[in-house]
Amino acid sequence: MAESATTxxxxxxxxxxxxxxxxxxxxxVAIARVAGEIDAKYAGQxxxxxxxxxxxxxxxxxxMKRLDTECEISFIKVASYLGTSSSGSVTQLIGxxxxxxxxxxxxxxxxxxxxxxxxxxxxxxxxRHPASVAVAALLFKPDxxxxxxxxxxxAVRIPNVFVVGSGLDHDGLGRNLPGIWxxxxxxx
Ligand code: 5GP
Numbered sequence: 001m002a003e004s005a006t007t008x009x010x011x012x013x014x015x016x017x018x019x020x021x022x023x024x025x026x027x028x029v030a031i032a033r034v035a036g037e038i039d040a041k042y043a044g045q046x047x048x049x050x051x052x053x054x055x056x057x058x059x060x061x062x063x064m065k066r067l068d069t070e071c072e073i074s075f076i077k078v079a080s081y082l083g084t085s086s087s088g089s090v091t092q093l094i095g096x097x098x099x100x101x102x103x104x105x106x107x108x109x110x111x112x113x114x115x116x117x118x119x120x121x122x123x124x125x126x127x128r129h130p131a132s133v134a135v136a137a138l139l140f141k142p143d144x145x146x147x148x149x150x151x152x153x154x155a156v157r158i159p160n161v162f163v164v165g166s167g168l169d170h171d172g173l174g175r176n177l178p179g180i181w182x183x184x185x186x187x188x
Contacts, residue, residue, distance in 0.1 A: 013173040018181035030155035035066035049073040055110030058167030059138035111139040115147030
């Protein structure tokens with residue numbers, strides 16, 4: 001029988017090796033705390049959660065099942081493509097079909113790194129005049145963050161290392177790994 005993913009100390013995805021960093025149980029505790037924060041803040045306001053695909057599917061599901069407050073959820077995607085102008089890469093928000101005017105919106109992200117993605121989403125949403133926009137992130141790298149938007153609800157703060165698992169991938173692989181795994185530094 002194959003060794004359980006929870007007992008192995010290394011996993012190889014494409015050309016990179018990863019080692020366990022946060023257990024599934026540690027994530028559960030942190031997500032439950034975030035759910036409590038959100039329940040306390042949005043009681044009676046019917047917030048709209050917007051999960052950012054692909055990575056946030058895990059966190060969105062784990063968060064939603066722990067929320068008591070009446071709420072809705074939908075999913076969006078941020079697509080990057082090369083524009084024709086000299087500005088290079090252009091980002092586009094796709095899949096937002098709900099009217100968000102006057103609503104309390106919570107963006108649900110897998111990880112906030114430099115903050116470029118979150119800043120873009122915030123700017124696009126602001127044009128649609130929501131009552132408020134907050135961010136809930138499974139992971140946040142404060143040392144890498146370059147923007148001013150507050151990351152309101154964070155399950156776990158991590159150092160500036162590349163991680164996979166629980167929705168996060170390395171070139172398509174690793175989203176199904178339990179917990180969070182960090183990249184192994186080359187030893188030579
Ligand atoms: P940003 O720099 O815009 O905050 O992060 C953009 C995106 O980069 C994240 O949504 C995520 O898809 C990806 N990303 C950033 N850091 C990591 C990481 O450590 N692991 C993985 N798998 N993706 C990351």
